[in-house]
Amino acid sequence: MIAKEIKKPASKDDIAAHAKRVFTARDKQILANHEPIAETIALTFGKGCEVVIHSLEDLGKSIVKIFNGEVTGRVLGAPITDMGLKVASKAVDTTESVIGPYFSKTKTGKPLKTTTMIIRNDEGTPIGFLCINFDLSISLVQFLADFSPSAETTASGENFAPDVGELVGQAVADELDAISRITGVSPTEKNRRVVANLEQRSIFDIKGSVELVAG
Structure with missing residues (x-):
């Protein structure tokens, strides 16, 4: 498990050291295919769970999709983080698909539990990440609200059969x-x-x- 550190944007010099890559249409489609997965995770775990899809094509504008971005205050087009750069470097030399979980914090001091999935193209080359950042400071009231049925939702009676x-x-x-x-x-x-x-x-x-x- 990686030690806690501050989640902050990578410096311009660090980003410049990583040359921009030209993605194929297929690379971009693979990243886009992960968007419903990211949305599903965000909807399941609520407002305290930020889910981000990073593209490694342009690290200065790496966020191509984000849900519950208020957790870290980031938006579409935000750069990769310094931790993201470390993961990007490690991804090239590993066959691992998942990095973490590890703990970090935002620049405002908000504690996060993070897990990162490496997204690879058809050739096995890393092209992006799907990152889950869970806000450990979320209030109990908000947590219960996210995990309790609302007036608009009803139990489905789904049958979880073993066979x-x-x-x-x-x-x-x-x-x-x-x-x-x-x-x-x-x-x-x-x-x-x-x-x-x-x-x-x-x-x-x-x-x-x-x-x-x-x-």
Whole structure:
């Protein structure tokens, strides 16, 4: 684990020492493909979790996507950090995909826990990073707000089954329970509705599900 240090922009001299690279369209697409991943992480862990995608094409403007940037106060087009330069240098000589977690702090003293994923192109060359910076000073009130259901969200009742048999079996049980509450419907019609509802839930897209339902 890397010791705590201040997360600050790299100096102009340090950035100048790393020549700009010309990225291909494919390189840029690979970086863009990580944007939904970054957004997913930020939405899951809330306002105290900053997620950044850095491009190594131009280190002076390395941030190409950022979520919850208020954690460090950075925006699109901000330069790479001094720690980022160290990671960039290390990335060339390692096959590791993940650096960290390590601890740092912002220039205002905000403590951060950081993990960095190295993004490589099709040739295995490092082209960027996906960095997660979690604010360890976030208030308990904000933390609970981020991890509690809002008035607009409801529990989905998602079934976390360990195998296909249980997944299909639970889906069938759910539909049979729901249909049993309906009166005035013949057994044949109930079966038809159960099958229709299972199809709507895409259960039959799972290999072997037809046999499991029939059995």
